[in-house]
Amino acid sequence: MYVYDEFDRAFLAERVAEFRDQVARRLSGALSEDEFKPLRLMNGVYLQLHAYMLRVAIPYGTLSSDQLRRLAYVARTYDRGYGHFTTRQNIQFNWIKLEDLPDAMAALAEVGVHGIQTSGNCIRNVTTDQWAGATPQEFDDPRIWAEILRQYSTLHPEFTYLPRKFKIAITAAPKDRAATKVHDVGLRLHRNEAGELGFEVLVGGGLGRTPFVGKSVRAFLPARHLLSYIEAIMRVYNQYGRRDNIYKARIKILVHEIGAEAFAKAVEAEWEAIRDGALHLSDEIIADIRSRFLYPDFQPRADQPAALATALEDPAFAAWHRNSVHPHKVPGHAIVTVSLKAIGAPPGDATADQMEVVAALADDFGWREIRVGHEQNLCLPNVAQEDLPAIWRRLEAAGLATPNVNHISDIIACPGLDYCALANARAIPVAQEIAKRFADLERSRTIGRLHVNISGCINACGHHHVGHIGILGVEKNGQEFYQITLGGRADEHAQLGTLLGPAVSYEQVPGLIEDVVDTYIELRAGPDELFIDTVARLGVEPFKERVYAAH
Amino acid sequence: MRLIENGKLVEDRFARVPDDEALPEGAPVLIGIERFLRDAEALKDWPAPVGVIWPNNRPIAEIAPYLPQIALIALNFPSFRDGRAYSQARLLRERLGWAGPLRAVGNVLQDQFLLMQRSGFDQIQPVKAADADAFDEAVHRYTVFYQPATDRRPSLLRQRLGRSVSGVAE
Numbered sequence: 001m002y003v004y005d006e007f008d009r010a011f012l013a014e015r016v017a018e019f020r021d022q023v024a025r026r027l028s029g030a031l032s033e034d035e036f037k038p039l040r041l042m043n044g045v046y047l048q049l050h051a052y053m054l055r056v057a058i059p060y061g062t063l064s065s066d067q068l069r070r071l072a073y074v075a076r077t078y079d080r081g082y083g084h085f086t087t088r089q090n091i092q093f094n095w096i097k098l099e100d101l102p103d104a105m106a107a108l109a110e111v112g113v114h115g116i117q118t119s120g121n122c123i124r125n126v127t128t129d130q131w132a133g134a135t136p137q138e139f140d141d142p143r144i145w146a147e148i149l150r151q152y153s154t155l156h157p158e159f160t161y162l163p164r165k166f167k168i169a170i171t172a173a174p175k176d177r178a179a180t181k182v183h184d185v186g187l188r189l190h191r192n193e194a195g196e197l198g199f200e201v202l203v204g205g206g207l208g209r210t211p212f213v214g215k216s217v218r219a220f221l222p223a224r225h226l227l228s229y230i231e232a233i234m235r236v237y238n239q240y241g242r243r244d245n246i247y248k249a250r251i252k253i254l255v256h257e258i259g260a261e262a263f264a265k266a267v268e269a270e271w272e273a274i275r276d277g278a279l280h281l282s283d284e285i286i287a288d289i290r291s292r293f294l295y296p297d298f299q300p301r302a303d304q305p306a307a308l309a310t311a312l313e314d315p316a317f318a319a320w321h322r323n324s325v326h327p328h329k330v331p332g333h334a335i336v337t338v339s340l341k342a343i344g345a346p347p348g349d350a351t352a353d354q355m356e357v358v359a360a361l362a363d364d365f366g367w368r369e370i371r372v373g374h375e376q377n378l379c380l381p382n383v384a385q386e387d388l389p390a391i392w393r394r395l396e397a398a399g400l401a402t403p404n405v406n407h408i409s410d411i412i413a414c415p416g417l418d419y420c421a422l423a424n425a426r427a428i429p430v431a432q433e434i435a436k437r438f439a440d441l442e443r444s445r446t447i448g449r450l451h452v453n454i455s456g457c458i459n460a461c462g463h464h465h466v467g468h469i470g471i472l473g474v475e476k477n478g479q480e481f482y483q484i485t486l487g488g489r490a491d492e493h494a495q496l497g498t499l500l501g502p503a504v505s506y507e508q509v510p511g512l513i514e515d516v517v518d519t520y521i522e523l524r525a526g527p528d529e530l531f532i533d534t535v536a537r538l539g540v541e542p543f544k545e546r547v548y549a550a551h
Numbered sequence: 552m553r554l555i556e557n558g559k560l561v562e563d564r565f566a567r568v569p570d571d572e573a574l575p576e577g578a579p580v581l582i583g584i585e586r587f588l589r590d591a592e593a594l595k596d597w598p599a600p601v602g603v604i605w606p607n608n609r610p611i612a613e614i615a616p617y618l619p620q621i622a623l624i625a626l627n628f629p630s631f632r633d634g635r636a637y638s639q640a641r642l643l644r645e646r647l648g649w650a651g652p653l654r655a656v657g658n659v660l661q662d663q664f665l666l667m668q669r670s671g672f673d674q675i676q677p678v679k680a681a682d683a684d685a686f687d688e689a690v691h692r693y694t695v696f697y698q699p700a701t702d703r704r705p706s707l708l709r710q711r712l713g714r715s716v717s718g719v720a721e
Contacts, residue, residue, distance in 0.1 A: 007695050007707055008695075010694055010695050011693065011695040011697070014692055014693045014694065014695065017692070018692050018693075022662065030681065035631070035660060035662075038631075038632055039662055121632070121634075148708075151697040151698070151707060151708065152698045152708075153697075153698075154697045154698075155666075155693070155696075155697065156697075156700075157637060157665070157666040157667075157669035157670045157698075157700045157701075158637040158638055158641055158666075158670055158700065159634070159637075160634065160637075160666055161631070161632055161633065161634025161637070161663075161666075162634060227698075235638050235641075235642075238634060238635060238637070238638045239610070239635055239638050239639075243633060273646060278699035278706070279698075285708055
């Protein structure tokens with residue numbers, strides 16, 4: 001956990017006071033809605049289809065049990081008893097009243113939680129691997145670097161009115177769980193041949209209506225230069241990014257229009273001028289930030305303890321264990337994914353009661369720590385293997401132990417037309433219906449790893465371009481239609497999906513997905529070939545032939 | 552329009568003169584970029600101070616050769632949502648060594664005063680009179696600053712270490 005100190009707490013209190021004043025000036029008419037809008041957005045306040053929505057940051061996906069309980073409190077007191085976890089390590093409350101917002105924010109600020117820079121044309125909440133600090137795969141804890149960036153970017157005087165929003169993601173493991181290649185800036189932390197820590201810097205990735213995979217502009221940036229290099233990127237973008245058209249204002253368009261090489265050249269020139277200035281990260285500064293992360297005092301334990309072996313004889317526990325439990329860097333421990341994808345429920349939603357169950361589990365078994373991943377699930381990153389049966393029983397009782405992590409029913413979906421003012425089509429009910437079709441565990445297990453991502457409009461909040469199966473809702477003559485893409489992925493081999501064929505109606509989607517999956521089962525080289533690999537091997541054509549012949 | 556300089560309401564000595572009007576003799580003037588670039592050579596001998604409004608879509612580095620003859624630089628915010636002039640201001644202060652007056656003009660509102668001040672503006676010309684009155688409060692809302700910028704406020708990265716190092720300018 002990162003521990004906020006008196007500076008962070010003072011800042012948050014000042015921010016809440018400022019927003020209270022801004023709300024008052026809006027209500028008095030001193031601020032027009034046009035003037036107020038960016039101010040509220042930069043505090044995470046949206047005006048949605050039915051009400052104001054508050055988006056709260058979960059920096060680098062890390063929450064304490066007290067913070068999660070406070071989120072539950074806000075859900076219960078100011079919302080309708082639930083919250084929605086997003087694809088960018090945020091939680092959204094969809095039914096908060098404008099006049100209640102400062103109080104809700106003050107309640108969150110007491111435990112160091114806020115909505116600052118979860119929206120607006122600024123540097124957004126920096127995201128990373130939800131297994132950070134726990135996985136044996138990583139070169140360093142990426143949260144150290146995410147925290148350095150969080151501090152640097154908070155109310156940055158120069159970069160608060162950028163051409164458009166700006167999203168940074170960091171991975172410190174070769175296996176990318178943070179979708180870094182589809183971010184404005186993606187940072188891959190690794191060590192060079194000399195053993196020094198540094199970043200590969202990717203720029204210009206992103207989804208939305210013009211999707212791109214990020215381009216590498218620097219293979220190795222020594223870690224101490226992180227802030228000066230980011231500042232150079234931001235300064236080039238702030239000056240030269242397009243502002244004439246909101247749909248062409250993201251950095252990906254600038255990089256695409258002038259070319260990655262020319263962009264990198266401009267950044268390097270700017271960086272040369274500032275690299276040894278005030279942003280230089282000395283060892284002391286890095287050590288200071290690092291010291292503010294407290295790690296569990298792990299006791300050595302035996303792997304596969306007897307209690308676990310006995311519990312695994314229960315097929316229900318074994319099924320959950322197979323999907324939800326992942327290797328930990330410390331022997332005898334495990335990382336647990338908590339599925340927020342119960343069959344038939346909106347993906348990523350958690351009730352206040354469920355949040356409290358997870359918080360209590362973190363208290364009892366997980367060093368009071370919870371993570372949130374971009375797949376819209378929660379995670380207990382540090383638990384002892386012998387406690388897994390007890391954890392499972394309590395998750396199961398709360399409807400949080402669906403054994404579908406990474407399966408076809410573990411769907412990423414945006415709020416869609418049920419909530420969002422931008423959406424053209426529903427996303428949640430599509431996800432619910434697909435999940436129901438594949439509710440049978442045996443069938444789901446036979447299919448194996450398969451990511452379905454659904455967006456209710458071209459803005460792509462459901463990341464449909466990088467779903468193994470991507471579903472995009474569009475509107476045609478007042479009707480909801482859906483385009484299907486295959487073969488997208490958001491990991492270290494990130495690529496955009498290929499369009500399968502003509503869009504189909506709302507009613508046809510679940511059946512079509514079943515046909516796609518049946519085709520995969522028929523065509524795969526063997527039970528070990530994942531869906532994504534079959535699509536890579538054969539292309540979409542054989543799928544297209546089968547699926548459209550059937551419809 | 553009110554003008555705030557280093558936190559105090561001051562009288563604007565500079566007359567803003569449109570491109571198609573003759574320059575008044577003997578008085579400080581603030582002029583547009585086109586006239587300035589066209590007449591730059593002649594303006595060197597102008598008997599009164601000349602300021603220029605530099606547009607936010609022209610690279611600020613191009614102003615370098617003219618700095619010795621400029622008495623005031625005004626940077627424009629066509630909309631408060633257009634933040635290009637923040638970068639221009641920092642580059643003027645930190646890269647080009649501009650120590651003279653730097654004024655924020657255009658759609659200048661109180662919720663951006665602090666950002667302007669931190670980016671190196673010492674003169675601010677707000678659109679709304681009430682915003683000018685709120686200046687002091689607006690720039691003192693915060694006691695905590697996470698990152699170094701052009702101003703002399705200590706940044707948190709270093710403050711936490713018990714040291715106080717101010718911005719890049721030093």
